[in-house]
Amino acid sequence: MKILCWNTNEAVWNHWNQVTRSDLTLVRAKNLSETYQLLKNAAEDFAYCFIYLEDENFSEQVEQVVTLHSQYPENKVIVFPNKASQAAALRLLSVGINGQCQPFIGRQQLELVLSVVDSGEIWGGKAFIENLIKQTAAVLETEVRDVELDDLSERENKVAHLVAQGLSNKEVANNMNVTERTVKAHLTAIFKKTSAKDRLSLAMLVQKSHKVH
Template identity: 40%
Template sequence: MSQIILVSESALFTKRFGTNLSDLGYSWIPFEQVEFHEKGKNDYIILVDIQSVPMTFRDLGEFLKEYPYPMLVLTPIPTFEEGYPLLRMGIKGYANLHLGSVNLENALSVLESGGSWFDPGFMNDLIRRIDYQGASQGMDGDLEKLSEREQEIGRYVAQGLSNYQIAQTIEITERTVKAHLLSCYKKLGLNDRVSLALWFKKRDHA
């Protein structure tokens, strides 16, 4: 299990997240207590309270170069304007500062496994705004590999709908939507929701 580095100038943030992390079984340490010689010797995940840390995007980029570990940036209100530049810098997670313990545990587990975890609202906004051009991963997949229902759900994902919205639209459960999405990823050789959205955007544009 990774050790968590908390980067914040808020005592309240450190206390709250420190307690949550301890309850989840994670060891953690404030950034100011990280010893220089320890860098590179441990598996770390960095949690950044971007609201309290006086860093510009450039500063954060330099920080990522010096500490090349999976980073989860927490913010009061996730937005495309803030999150997209962070994503381009290479952060692996972007979420609401007030996320609960269940989502925090899920996010950390995904980052530990090498994946990315983003606030659902930000993710759907990202899908609506990004362009298919330049996307290549899995673009040669065969549409016929997918069932009609999987194709329908994939196109809704490309429109930026959440799992809940898709479930309400086609009158199935969110669990069933998730199952169809996992099947789509497997059949098309994709890894995540954004890749699937790009796949359908490019496929339908061709």
């Protein structure tokens, strides 16, 4: 299994090679052009795309990642920012980036990250996602349509509100005493009815609905 790594930092690159499993092959791209070329030639060969966000041109690189993901949406992307930025985190996660981690992540934590992302969840931790939703809902716009939640069934509404609290599919399933498959089915219906494209957008919509009512 291959991982495409857009990485300009030698120390971080060497660290990634040390903490990844032996069955994972890291393929390095040192700039955006090389990244596009590798994806153009064999996007399906890469299970993940790791992207190191450097301090220099940080905001510009964030937008480049957004554009890259929009062109290759099937590839799972995990970003490794060298500095903390809540605005950047929201921007990336809201468009479907699968997670963000510290550049010098540990071996066991990286395994956990990949496991969570493989299950269809966003990595960042429950507290991170919940705080991100709470602190940015009032000041950042989302791309969802201005719709009400009235079209949702009672159980769909409950799922939406639990997701808005930052709960994972497994946690929602435990809370409602149903299977994760049932939760995923509810989320599929919710996204279709509300036009929310991801969990963060749905959370924003739930909070906006509360303000209206």
